Amino acid sequence: MSPRANWSYPTAIRFGAGRISELAEACAAAGMKKPLLVTDRGLASLPITANALDLLEAAGLGRAMFSEVDPNPNDINLAAGVAVFKAGGHDGVIAFGGGSGLDLGKLIAFQAGQSRPVWDFEDIGDWWTRANGDAIAPIIAVPTTAGTGSEVGRAGVLTNSQTHVKKIIFHPKLLPAVTICDPELTVGMPKIITVGTGMDAFAHCLEAYSSPFYHPMSQGIALEGMRLVKENLPLVVADGSNIDARAEMMSAAAMGAVAFQKGLGAIHALSHPVGAVYNTHHGMTNAVVMPPVLVMNRPVIEDRIARAAAYMGIDGGFDGFYEYVLKLRADLGVPDKLAELGVGRDRIDEMTAMALEDPSAGGNPVTLTTENTKALFEACI
Ligand SMILES: NC(=O)c1ccc[n+]([C@@H]2O[C@H](COP(=O)([O-])OP(=O)(O)OC[C@H]3O[C@@H](n4cnc5c(N)ncnc54)[C@H](O)[C@@H]3O)[C@@H](O)[C@H]2O)c1
Ligand SMILES: [Fe+2]
DSSP states (O other): OOOOOOOOOOOOEEESTTGGGGHHHHHHHHTOSSEEEEOOHHHHTSHHHHHHHHHHHHTTSOOOEEOOOOSSOBHHHHHHHHHHHHHTTOOEEEEEESHHHHHHHHHHHHHTTOSSOGGGGBSSTTGGGGSOGGGOOOEEEEESSSSSOGGGOSEEEEEOTTTOOEEEEEOGGGSOSEEEEOGGGGTTOOHHHHHHHHHHHHHHHHHHHHSOSOOHHHHHHHHHHHHHHHHHHHHHHHOTTOHHHHHHHHHHHHHHHHHGGGOOOHHHHHHHHHHHHHOOOHHHHHHHHHHHHHHHHHHHHHHHHHHHHHHHTOSSHHHHHHHHHHHHHHHHTOOSSGGGGTOOSTTHHHHHHHHHHSGGGGGOSSOOOHHHHHHHHHHHO
């Protein structure tokens, strides 16, 4: 049968150093007169955030901010944000931050107009059609990390505060109307976040590239995304103020998220339960579990990874690629095992069940089973 698929790459991105200065213009383009800037607690007190609020105020758009956002944001954060959005009579959201601020901001713009609980819009089948699409407020996304790519995505990740399960909420209108990618905003990231988010971008590209579905456009984007991370992540870790390298990492992050509509895999299927149960950093968790997942998938992806290695200038086919990943992790100070992130063996069965139910699981090149997934957790911990 000839190939058949649904593709979508439509975000309008204003890319370049200093382009945060266009924030008010972006609000006009998105039709916002009273935006709510949503970010996390850590960013709330930083100068980059104050500058964004100053730009809004100077343009007569107010300086409203909501920042009760946890890392791995949850439904409690969402309910509080929706209440502030409604009480303030806001007409759009500026989602400002790393994946946590971006996702929660996007979800506030979405959920403020819905009457059903947010869990009814999980990324399953056509559940998104349950939403009232006309009631979704416009979103401007401003990433301050270079990793999740949530700024070009149509989903938000939300942790259930009761069950501690991470769910992906999906709607086509969660796609930001305008995205501002300004690499200067990422300069102040702590080194450990630069590493973790950079490895998240790499994991998105690697898993999208490895997933079995038909999507040659994603395939090409993922491949170039991996090359950009290889060339630039060591540079930004060595010198955080290298704007050109920061810009390339920002591109790689957006490319990873555009590419992973092709699918993710076991790296994310494992990382989501670990993050939900132990509150570990998402990208750093991905980096830790990456080598055992590569080993497991090897029989299916060996040739494909060898092609990627050749493109990236790595000798030695699959083995060379695997050694490259190990060396990159070591050079960047990524822990070798999940135990170093505080993960114990006592909840392996529970996390295995969660991994198998994770939407990323279906994109893994080797079908995930209870046995091989549990064995993967054993190898990673
Ligand atoms: N929507 C998606 O497609 C998608 C994809 C992958 C991950 N995620 C989600 O994204 C979240 C992780 O996002 P993240 O890795 O970007 O981390 P994050 O948003 O949780 O931020 C990590 C920390 O870095 C700080 N920070 C961010 N930018 C900074 C800057 N420029 N200067 C100084 N400090 C800064 C934040 O205050 C926070 O303390 C997780 O919840 C994950 O589930 C979403
Ligand atoms: Fe990710």
